[in-house]
Amino acid sequence: MFQKKKQVKIRLHYNEMSLKEGCSLTLKGDQAHYVRDVMRAKPSDAVMLFDGTYGDWTCIIEEISRSGVLLRVEALSGEYMKTPDLTLCISLIKPDTMRSVVRQATEMGVTVIQPVLTEYSSVRNINIQKCWKWAVEAAEQCCRQDVPVIKETMGFYDLRDLESQLILCDETGKGEAPARVLCGVENLGIVIGPEGGFSEKELLYSEAFAGKMSLGSRVLRVDTAVVAALSYVNEHCLS
Amino acid sequence: MFQKKKQVKIRLHYNEMSLKEGCSLTLKGDQAHYVRDVMRAKPSDAVMLFDGTYGDWTCIIEEISRSGVLLRVEALSGEYMKTPDLTLCISLIKPDTMRSVVRQATEMGVTVIQPVLTEYSSVRNINIQKCWKWAVEAAEQCCRQDVPVIKETMGFYDLRDLESQLILCDETGKGEAPARVLCGVENLGIVIGPEGGFSEKELLYSEAFAGKMSLGSRVLRVDTAVVAALSYVNEHCLS
Numbered sequence: 001m002f003q004k005k006k007q008v009k010i011r012l013h014y015n016e017m018s019l020k021e022g023c024s025l026t027l028k029g030d031q032a033h034y035v036r037d038v039m040r041a042k043p044s045d046a047v048m049l050f051d052g053t054y055g056d057w058t059c060i061i062e063e064i065s066r067s068g069v070l071l072r073v074e075a076l077s078g079e080y081m082k083t084p085d086l087t088l089c090i091s092l093i094k095p096d097t098m099r100s101v102v103r104q105a106t107e108m109g110v111t112v113i114q115p116v117l118t119e120y121s122s123v124r125n126i127n128i129q130k131c132w133k134w135a136v137e138a139a140e141q142c143c144r145q146d147v148p149v150i151k152e153t154m155g156f157y158d159l160r161d162l163e164s165q166l167i168l169c170d171e172t173g174k175g176e177a178p179a180r181v182l183c184g185v186e187n188l189g190i191v192i193g194p195e196g197g198f199s200e201k202e203l204l205y206s207e208a209f210a211g212k213m214s215l216g217s218r219v220l221r222v223d224t225a226v227v228a229a230l231s232y233v234n235e236h237c238l239s
Numbered sequence: 240m241f242q243k244k245k246q247v248k249i250r251l252h253y254n255e256m257s258l259k260e261g262c263s264l265t266l267k268g269d270q271a272h273y274v275r276d277v278m279r280a281k282p283s284d285a286v287m288l289f290d291g292t293y294g295d296w297t298c299i300i301e302e303i304s305r306s307g308v309l310l311r312v313e314a315l316s317g318e319y320m321k322t323p324d325l326t327l328c329i330s331l332i333k334p335d336t337m338r339s340v341v342r343q344a345t346e347m348g349v350t351v352i353q354p355v356l357t358e359y360s361s362v363r364n365i366n367i368q369k370c371w372k373w374a375v376e377a378a379e380q381c382c383r384q385d386v387p388v389i390k391e392t393m394g395f396y397d398l399r400d401l402e403s404q405l406i407l408c409d410e411t412g413k414g415e416a417p418a419r420v421l422c423g424v425e426n427l428g429i430v431i432g433p434e435g436g437f438s439e440k441e442l443l444y445s446e447a448f449a450g451k452m453s454l455g456s457r458v459l460r461v462d463t464a465v466v467a468a469l470s471y472v473n474e475h476c477l478s
Binding site: 081100103104107108109141142143144178179216217218219220221223224227228230231232234235 | 320339342343346347348380381382383417418455456457458459460462463466467469470471473474
């Protein structure tokens with residue numbers, strides 16, 4: 001346990017400039033606060049930075065001050081592992097639940113989060129900047145090397161224009177088993193509705209552009225449905 | 240939408256007396272408050288009660304007062320679907336996360352929740368009464384007909400005495416793929432560690448009594464790991 005506490009494990013997303021061996025940079029604001037005050041790092045401690053392009057860079061802290069944390073980039077450690085394309089089309093939901101969904105979708109390997117306004121959506125707006133921040137935090141913690149893109153909200157009926165092959169999670173009992181509907185699908189988009197599900201009109205209309213997957217006989221809350229659906233995707237499409 | 244709002248959809252767990260057609264009972268306390276003040280039900284509205292033994296009973300509200308809600312049991316609607324045995328052994332974690340885990344595990348079909356004290360558990364106590372309440376709420380909402388049992392906490396090394404076949408979710412990269420490790424397992428117990436995972440000693444010791452499953456290359460938070468693991472179980476053992 002002692003060794004566990006001593007070892008500084010800091011991993012941050014950094015895209016303000018391109019990184020290369022030997023270059024220096026200064027972390028500011030929230031990132032400096034996190035390194036200095038939350039993790040209480042000291043000069044010569046290591047910090048990992050990932051830029052979403054090359055992978056994880058090992059950096060060494062050279063100086064810590066109130067104005068920022070000066071780092072020197074040491075080396076690229078390990079190759080960049082691009083997360084395979086996977087879109088989550090998620091109904092607008094209350095911010096607390098959206099925060100869980102963004103975090104968990106990031107952990108489960110979603111590369112694009114597409115907010116969707118549906119008939120039963122309980123809210124009509126989303127703060128995309130906040131969603132991006134939650135996604136960055138989750139990527140930092142789950143050791144992903146990229147951060148999902150958060151798109152602008154689109155209406156449910158515009159989903160048909162997406163290039164992804166869409167699979168809609170249907171709680172009315174009419175969806176097919178995951179193994180059946182997901183097998184062999186590429187460039188996948190999973191569509192998850194709000195509490196209350198999709199309207200009859202939405203379900204009918206979606207038959208023209210989306211397959212339907214069942215998540216079982218129990219009624220799942222949105223966050224559970226997201227992780228369950230993405231687990232089936234990982235199992236049947238990406239493994 | 241109008242019809243959707245008019246229709247009262249109330250489903251409650253009730254085990255204070257055994258139910259049968261034609262009998263009357265009075266909901267008190269929180270349940271009465273929920274029916275009367277939250278759902279604003281009226282006399283002659285329907286309420287579903289499930290007792291964990293026979294299934295869902297349709298009841299009709301006869302009278303609503305400050306002291307309680309009087310119901311008459313009409314009929315048993317649909318056969319009892321027992322949830323297949325499935326144990327979740329979960330490290331003690333902070334109450335907020337435990338609340339999510341209990342809810343999501345209930346949605347995903349766990350029948351026994353076994354709290355476990357591990358070396359890196361961030362808390363050392365659990366309020367079992369609260370966990371039971373969260374499980375009841377989740378069962379009511381997800382349309383399960385039974386409520387998971389919440390056990391007293393046990394130490395990690397006592398897990399070997401459980402009768403379940405244990406599969407431990409291992410984030411060190413040494414676990415096997417879900418399809419491989421779960422195939423054909425019955426009376427399953429999934430073991431999930433705290434943030435920070437299991438200690439080396441725990442991992443070594445567990446080899447004597449548990450298989451190891453990988454949940455992928457990313458580091459999952461506890462709630463995500465629980466739903467992902469249970470999704471794989473649903474896919475490979477229970478479907």
